[in-house]
Amino acid sequence: MSQGFIIAIDGPVASGKGTIAKALASRLNAFFLTTGMFYRAVTYYCLQHDISIDNSEAVRQILRKIKVRVSGETTILNEEDVTGYLKQSNVDKEVTIVANYSFVRDYLIPMQREIGLKMSQEKIVIAEGRDMVTKVFPNAEVKIYLTADLETRAKRRYLQQSMDTDESLQQVLEETKYRDEKDMFGDLHNLVSEPERYGYNIVDDSNLTEEQTIEKILRVIDEVRGYRNL
Numbered sequence: 001m002s003q004g005f006i007i008a009i010d011g012p013v014a015s016g017k018g019t020i021a022k023a024l025a026s027r028l029n030a031f032f033l034t035t036g037m038f039y040r041a042v043t044y045y046c047l048q049h050d051i052s053i054d055n056s057e058a059v060r061q062i063l064r065k066i067k068v069r070v071s072g073e074t075t076i077l078n079e080e081d082v083t084g085y086l087k088q089s090n091v092d093k094e095v096t097i098v099a100n101y102s103f104v105r106d107y108l109i110p111m112q113r114e115i116g117l118k119m120s121q122e123k124i125v126i127a128e129g130r131d132m133v134t135k136v137f138p139n140a141e142v143k144i145y146l147t148a149d150l151e152t153r154a155k156r157r158y159l160q161q162s163m164d165t166d167e168s169l170q171q172v173l174e175e176t177k178y179r180d181e182k183d184m185f186g187d188l189h190n191l192v193s194e195p196e197r198y199g200y201n202i203v204d205d206s207n208l209t210e211e212q213t214i215e216k217i218l219r220v221i222d223e224v225r226g227y228r229n230l
Contacts (some may be wrong), residue, residue: 006126006142053094101116144217
């Protein structure tokens, strides 16, 4: 595939965005930009420094102390690799609050955009998150909305957290539902509720394997870019 364009992948929590985007980046030898880790890094910083997540002014004040870089599976927070800490349950529970502060998004989105646009001058960039198309890379050439039904996504989250939490599957399902509502209908509307209106190619992976999902996305890329570019 020719170099120099952006594939933006959005979707709700536990839709498989991170796993699929990473595998797709490997398949296409692309630069992988996982923007959710920016918000997890800020959340982790707050927790490590006893900053109350609910205290918006306190969170606002520490932003100037934070610099995040992400590539593939690695997240660097102020020159420290914090990758192994960002999927812990305490971060998972609080990140939605942090990500829904408009000033946090205003601070981090330019970082994300700068990295993505710079790298797209040299190679394919695969950026995944919730608002890649609507806010970060509106001119992305390929726009994917990866989703799955609520029960499937809740089960995925439960299995991911099972070693790090005492929550039941039902509790995780309710949290997932709440997270969806917050992402879609909160003040920031981070995640669109009607993706077809924004030009997304919708891929539902509820009943697909990882390989089947990747192949389906590759077909979308083929249609957008044309086989001559593969």
